[in-house]
Amino acid sequence: MKNRALYLIFAAVLVLPFAITNVNFQHVMIMFLIFASLGESWNIITGFAGQTSFGHAAFFGIGAYTSTVLFYKFGVSPWVGMLLGAGIAAVVSVIVSYPCFRLRGHYFAIATLAVAEIIKQLFVSWDYVEGATGISIPVVEDSFIAMQFHGSKIPYFLIGFALFFLIVMVARSIEKSKMGFYLKAIRESHEAAEALGINPRKYKLLAMMISSALTALLGTLYAQYILYIDPFMVFSLEISMKIVLLSVLGGLGNIYGPIIGAAILIPLSEYTRVFLGGTGKGIDLMIYGALIVLIACFEPHGIIGLLKKRGKKRGALYAKTNA
Amino acid sequence: MLLQVLLTGVLIGSVYSLVAVGLTLVWGLMDIINFAHGEFLMISMYTTFWLYALLKFDPLASLPIAVGVVALVGVLTYKLVVKRVANAPGLMALLATFGLSLFIRNLAQFLWSPNYRFVSESLLTDKRFIIGDLIIGLPQLVAAVGSFAMTLIIALLIKKTKTGRAIQATAQSKDIAELMGVNTERIYAITFAISGACVGVAGALLANTFPVYPECGAMYGLLAFVIVALGGFGNIWGAFYAGILIGLAETLGGFYLGTQFKYAIAFLIYLLVLQFRPKGLFGW
Numbered sequence: 001m002k003n004r005a006l007y008l009i010f011a012a013v014l015v016l017p018f019a020i021t022n023v024n025f026q027h028v029m030i031m032f033l034i035f036a037s038l039g040e041s042w043n044i045i046t047g048f049a050g051q052t053s054f055g056h057a058a059f060f061g062i063g064a065y066t067s068t069v070l071f072y073k074f075g076v077s078p079w080v081g082m083l084l085g086a087g088i089a090a091v092v093s094v095i096v097s098y099p100c101f102r103l104r105g106h107y108f109a110i111a112t113l114a115v116a117e118i119i120k121q122l123f124v125s126w127d128y129v130e131g132a133t134g135i136s137i138p139v140v141e142d143s144f145i146a147m148q149f150h151g152s153k154i155p156y157f158l159i160g161f162a163l164f165f166l167i168v169m170v171a172r173s174i175e176k177s178k179m180g181f182y183l184k185a186i187r188e189s190h191e192a193a194e195a196l197g198i199n200p201r202k203y204k205l206l207a208m209m210i211s212s213a214l215t216a217l218l219g220t221l222y223a224q225y226i227l228y229i230d231p232f233m234v235f236s237l238e239i240s241m242k243i244v245l246l247s248v249l250g251g252l253g254n255i256y257g258p259i260i261g262a263a264i265l266i267p268l269s270e271y272t273r274v275f276l277g278g279t280g281k282g283i284d285l286m287i288y289g290a291l292i293v294l295i296a297c298f299e300p301h302g303i304i305g306l307l308k309k310r311g312k313k314r315g316a317l318y319a320k321t322n323a
Numbered sequence: 324m325l326l327q328v329l330l331t332g333v334l335i336g337s338v339y340s341l342v343a344v345g346l347t348l349v350w351g352l353m354d355i356i357n358f359a360h361g362e363f364l365m366i367s368m369y370t371t372f373w374l375y376a377l378l379k380f381d382p383l384a385s386l387p388i389a390v391g392v393v394a395l396v397g398v399l400t401y402k403l404v405v406k407r408v409a410n411a412p413g414l415m416a417l418l419a420t421f422g423l424s425l426f427i428r429n430l431a432q433f434l435w436s437p438n439y440r441f442v443s444e445s446l447l448t449d450k451r452f453i454i455g456d457l458i459i460g461l462p463q464l465v466a467a468v469g470s471f472a473m474t475l476i477i478a479l480l481i482k483k484t485k486t487g488r489a490i491q492a493t494a495q496s497k498d499i500a501e502l503m504g505v506n507t508e509r510i511y512a513i514t515f516a517i518s519g520a521c522v523g524v525a526g527a528l529l530a531n532t533f534p535v536y537p538e539c540g541a542m543y544g545l546l547a548f549v550i551v552a553l554g555g556f557g558n559i560w561g562a563f564y565a566g567i568l569i570g571l572a573e574t575l576g577g578f579y580l581g582t583q584f585k586y587a588i589a590f591l592i593y594l595l596v597l598q599f600r601p602k603g604l605f606g607w
Contacts, residue, residue, distance in 0.1 A: 282429035292422025300411030
């Protein structure tokens with residue numbers, strides 16, 4: 001019974017781009033899948049373990065760059081690059097998080113932001129990966145091995161869906177496992193968790209590793225989809241913040257939050273861009289920003305909070321989904 | 324040469340400090356990250372620029388006006404946005420102020436285009452002292468001295484006046500401050516006004532030397548976050564020293580390693596210092 005809402009979401013997402021074959025809509029669906037999955041990955045370290053990361057673009061960028069550089073320089077399949085990128089992101093996350101986990105609260109959050117900015121600067125001045133110019137991925141014929149499809153967006157959508165499914169399931173199994181409870185104990189009180197015999201640093205590192213590896217997977221997909229990357233794009237604070245915003249908007253700390261948040265925020269940002277972005281005057285981002293402010297002001301408990309309230313009143317489906 | 328680099332670092336650092344002081348006040352008081360702080364700075368710079376372009380006001384003359392404008396923006400931000408999200412869980416206040424910063428930045432782009440604009444002639448333009456090998460630009464010097472003076476005024480205000488003590492009390496405990504008869508709503512609004520006034524001063528002084536464009540506040544805002552954390556949240560003098568430190572790190576790093584690394588060095592300093600002082604230089 002409890003899983004019904006989740007499977008309904010999966011089914012709906014999977015059917016939509018086949019039902020509505022408009023190319024713009026399919027694009028929005030792909031971006032939705034990428035960002036919902038990014039939110040899910042981020043949620044593992046921030047929503048579950050309470051360690052706010054403002055620097056997830058670092059891992060996203062590492063994923064994008066690993067597969068792109070391998071394909072660009074050596075012709076290695078992006079699928080290999082994707083896995084390798086996840087591995088590298090996990091290693092980097094441990095190296096940078098180990099010292100950062102000494103810090104608590106905002107001090108940690110600002111540290112993740114600093115780390116991401118430093119990594120961005122390094123890529124900007126790293127000539128081997130073309131520095132600030134960025135890399136255009138060499139276009140080849142449609143092929144699954146090279147993860148390039150020019151005729152239709154559906155293959156990208158299906159890969160995105162597979163990653164989305166995988167990541168939601170990973171997040172869900174963490175949430176239900178002992179580790180999920182440990183992480184939530186650490187979130188509520190570091191000291192109390194420690195007193196209960198949990199090793200907070202070990203579990204925070206583990207959560208960070210999983211979170212950053214999953215984030216890197218999406219970096220590869222994004223790079224293959226856009227076919228061009230540069231450091232200002234994939235390592236940007238905008239990406240880090242978009243991940244934070246959509247998860248906060250949906251509701252922190254449960255697996256539905258990022259899905260709901262992305263379902264609102266991504267169409268909002270993509271469609272305002274499509275309809276109003278052509279003028280180059282920033283009207284699209286202006287309206288996008290204003291809508292974010294309005295949503296935050298009138299629904300300060302997140303959309304999940306709203307649904308919970310309704311759910312309690314009516315005894316509906318949503319109340320159960322957040323147990 | 325080293326002396327010149329150090330001096331440049333201190334001068335720019337002093338302005339960073341003032342921007343950070345404005346941010347740390349709100350952060351320390353309400354535990355809210357104002358993401359639109361850099362945009363406040365941008366508003367101040369545009370105010371100064373337009374007063375110059377349309378009415379031939381010297382940036383120094385428009386400083387009080389810029390202060391007033393941004394202070395008002397600060398109060399409105401509190402009354403219209405922050406107040407509604409202040410007690411929401413998690414990072415909702417961050418979401419709201421981030422949306423606000425996007426809105427303000429793109430509103431500026433919509434109204435005034437993304438072009439760089441300059442205050443090309445003012446009382447201070449191109450004036451400089453030369454002491455031995457050392458060159459001190461007057462605009463930079465005035466910006467640094469002005470920033471320091473404003474920081475001093477704010478610190479005294481917080482420490483010595485009744486309102487200042489009420490701000491301190493509210494920061495320590497909102498409920499108890501209310502029991503003592505403090506109108507905390509008013510205190511929050513006043514703090515946002517003071518925070519705005521800080522960037523108002525900084526913006527008017529920066530407009531003398533830096534181009535004005537919709538994104539011009541973004542980097543200052545980002546550095547201000549790091550400086551605030553480096554100094555310890557809510558600590559005015561902490562923010563001041565941290566600002567100088569970041570200014571120095573940036574210019575020294577830029578000089579010895581290349582300008583493309585100057586911000587990376589500043590961020591690295593934060594990570595290093597926090598290893599020894601996990602709550603910032605002056606936090607506890």
